[in-house]
Structures are given as structure tokens and as C-alpha cells.
Amino acid sequence: MARIIVAGLAVAAACTQTAFAWGNLGHQTVGYVAQAFLAPNALDFVQTSLGSTYNESLGPAATWADSVKYTPGYTWSKPLHFVDAEDSPLSGSCSVSETRDCGDGDCILSAIANYTTRIAKTSLSKAQRQEALKFLACLLQFLGDIGQPLHVEAYEVGGNDIDAVCGGKSTNLHSAWDTGILETNLDATYDGEVSNYAAALIKRIKTGTYKSLTDDWLECSSTTEPASRRRFFSHVPYTVDRDVSRFLDKRATITPLECPLVWAKESNAYCCSTVFTYSSGQDLCTGTYYNKAVPVIDLQLAKQGYRLAAWLNVIFDGDTNL
Numbered sequence: 067m068a069r070i071i072v073a074g075l076a077v078a079a080a081c082t083q084t085a086f087a088w089g090n091l092g093h094q095t096v097g098y099v100a101q102a103f104l105a106p107n108a109l110d111f112v113q114t115s116l117g118s119t120y121n122e123s124l125g126p127a128a129t130w131a132d133s134v135k136y137t138p139g140y141t142w143s144k145p146l147h148f149v150d151a152e153d154s155p156l157s158g159s160c161s162v163s164e165t166r167d168c169g170d171g172d173c174i175l176s177a178i179a180n181y182t183t184r185i186a187k188t189s190l191s192k193a194q195r196q197e198a199l200k201f202l203a204c205l206l207q208f209l210g211d212i213g214q215p216l217h218v219e220a221y222e223v224g225g226n227d228i229d230a231v232c233g234g235k236s237t238n239l240h241s242a243w244d245t246g247i248l249e250t251n252l253d254a255t256y257d258g259e260v261s262n263y264a265a266a267l268i269k270r271i272k273t274g275t276y277k278s279l280t281d282d283w284l285e286c287s288s289t290t291e292p293a294s295r296r297r298f299f300s301h302v303p304y305t306v307d308r309d310v311s312r313f314l315d316k317r318a319t320i321t322p323l324e325c326p327l328v329w330a331k332e333s334n335a336y337c338c339s340t341v342f343t344y345s346s347g348q349d350l351c352t353g354t355y356y357n358k359a360v361p362v363i364d365l366q367l368a369k370q371g372y373r374l375a376a377w378l379n380v381i382f383d384g385d386t387n388l
């Protein structure tokens with residue numbers, strides 16, 4: 067399948083971090099993977115809410131937030147797609163700090179909290195719930211975006227300012243990670259079809275090489291963060307289940323979420339181990355770099371899809387059901 071890879075050098079130079087997210091293919095993949103693991107009530111909510119507009123599926127819905135963030139009504143939502151980790155990936159030091167990197171409370175971490183609350187809020191009016199529905203799709207994006215290493219990296223505007231080569235074409239590092247490497251992989255191995263790709267990842271989760279990892283994916287072992295911004299901290303292991311149900315517990319006041327921060331750190335660590343390990347002029351969409359990047363992208367998309375399902379399952383079914 068022929069697809070146009072945007073060689074946006076001038077565009078990239080003019081763009082900020084928000085110019086790219088996992089491209090549509092990445093978001094759709096996360097959505098389709100999640101859809102396969104929804105528990106009954108979560109599935110019912112998703113299908114009813116999304117309706118025929120999105121073929122009742124998280125796959126098509128997962129691109130919504132990206133498509134609206136440049137439209138007049140939603141430009142405010144741009145900062146919600148990332149957290150700029152002020153670390154030093156080139157010297158091998160990767161880290162994410164909620165207080166340092168999301169100090170103004172306007173980033174991917176706070177957005178996940180906000181829309182988790184709103185999705186669960188049955189007291190919202192019909193119109194508000196309809197709006198909340200739109201933000202359900204946002205949430206998917208955020209959980210998807212947090213798995214993209216360069217969305218949790220501030221260095222050179224998340225890699226947007228770093229020239230790169232993908233399949234012989236000029237691009238930038240961020241764009242190569244959002245779309246270039248993934249498109250190359252899809253065309254090479256999955257007939258260019260995101261549904262084939264998602265099906266392969268789902269199979270790996272159910273019966274293949276990822277099966278033994280999934281329990282770990284739903285644990286968010288605590289961080290070395292100071293507890294200043296969270297009230298619950300001492301339980302080990304910390305799980306998605308506990309994180310979301312505590313967050314939604316009406317008796318608690320604002321309880322910061324733990325898992326998204328842990329996941330952001332995990333994703334950010336790939337900036338040091340993989341993303342920044344190229345040499346100048348190296349083609350990122352072929353050879354050793356590509357072969358090292360593909361397993362990371364496969365894993366991150368599968369993992370975030372699975373986590374997204376777990377997240378919705380806890381909200382609507384009271385348990386991850388996984």
C-alpha cells in the first residue's frame with residue numbers, strides 16, 4: 067500500500083512538540099488492542115458511546131484528539147498530549163518528575179486524571195456525558211501517547227528539531243518515531259494494514275511472547291518521587307486496579323494517579339536505551355537502528371493498548387478483568 071511519508075523539514079522546524087503524536091496508525095493500533103480486552107460493561111459503554119460514527123470501536127476513535135487539537139475550539143488541548151522531561155538523554159540520564167515537568171498541572175499526567183474523573187461521572191447531564199464521550203477518545207490518546215518515548219522528552223523539542231533520515235527520505239527524529247518506523251514495519255510485515263498489525267499484537271498478548279509479561283504491565287511499582295503530590299504511596303506492588311479505584315473513590319479528595327507517572331518514566335527510559343543511540347546521518351528506517359526500534363514500538367503499543375483496556379475495565383467493571 068502506497069503511503070505518503072511527510073518529509074516535513076520546514077514544517078518540523080516551525081513546529082513544537084505537539085506537532086506530532088503517535089501517528090494515526092499508532093493510535094489506531096492501541097485502540098484496537100484495547101478493544102480486544104474490554105470487560106462486558108466497559109465494552110458496552112464503548113460501543114454505545116462511540117456508536118456507528120466510530121464503528122463502535124476504540125480503533126477509529128483513538129485518532130480524534132489528534133485531529134481536533136489544531137481546530138479553533140480545541141487548541142487549548144495541545145499541551146495535554148505530552149510531558150516535557152527536562153532530563154539529559156544524550157548523557158545517558160533519563161527521568162520524569164511530575165513536579166519538575168508538569169508543575170503547572172497542564173500535561174499528559176494531569177489530563178489522564180481529569181478525563182478519568184469525567185468518564186466515570188454519571189452525574190453529568192446527557193449533553194455533558196456526550197462531551198465526556200469525546201474526551202474518552204482523548205484519554206485513549208493520552209494513554210497511547212505516554213508510551214511514545216519522545217512524548218516524555220523535552221530535549222530538542224522532543225526530537226522535532228533533530229534532522230533524521232527514514233527510508234532515504236529526510237525527516238526528523240520525532241516524526242520517525244511517530245510514523246516513519248511504524249509505517250515501514252507495517253508495509254514490510256503486515257500488508258500495510260493496521261488491523262493485521264493489531265491482530266498480531268493481540269495474539270502475542272494472548273498466547274505469544276508477551277503473555278508472561280502482562281501481569282507486570284498492570285503493576286506500577288512505586289517510584290522514587292517525593293510523595294508531596296500524592297497521598298497514597300506505600301503499597302507495593304501498586305496496580306492499575308488500586309490506582310484507578312482509589313482515584314475514583316468518592317471519599318478521597320484529589321488522589322494523584324501513580325501508574326501514568328511510572329509508565330511515563332518507563333517510556334522515557336527508551337530515550338536513553340534506544341531513541342538516541344543513532345549515529346549522525348544513519349537511516350532510522352533500515353538496518354540496526356530500525357531492528358532495535360521495531361521491538362520497542364511493538365511492545366509499547368501492545369502494552370498501552372492492554373493498559374487502556376485495564377483502565378476502562380476498572381472504571382466500568384470494577385476490576386481489570388485481565
Ligand SMILES: *[C@@H]1O[C@H](CO)[C@@H](O)[C@H](O)[C@H]1NC(C)=O
Binds near residue numbers: 121123
Ligand atoms: C467495523 O467493525 C466490524 C466488527 O468489529 C468489522 O468487521 C468491520 O470491518 C469494521 N468496519 C470498518 C469500516 O472498519
Ligand SMILES: *[C@@H]1O[C@H](CO)[C@@H](O)[C@H](O)[C@H]1NC(C)=O
Binds near residue numbers: 177184201
Ligand atoms: C478537565 O476537562 C474539562 C473538559 O474538557 C476542561 O474544561 C477542564 O478545564 C479540565 N480540567 C482540568 C483541571 O484540566
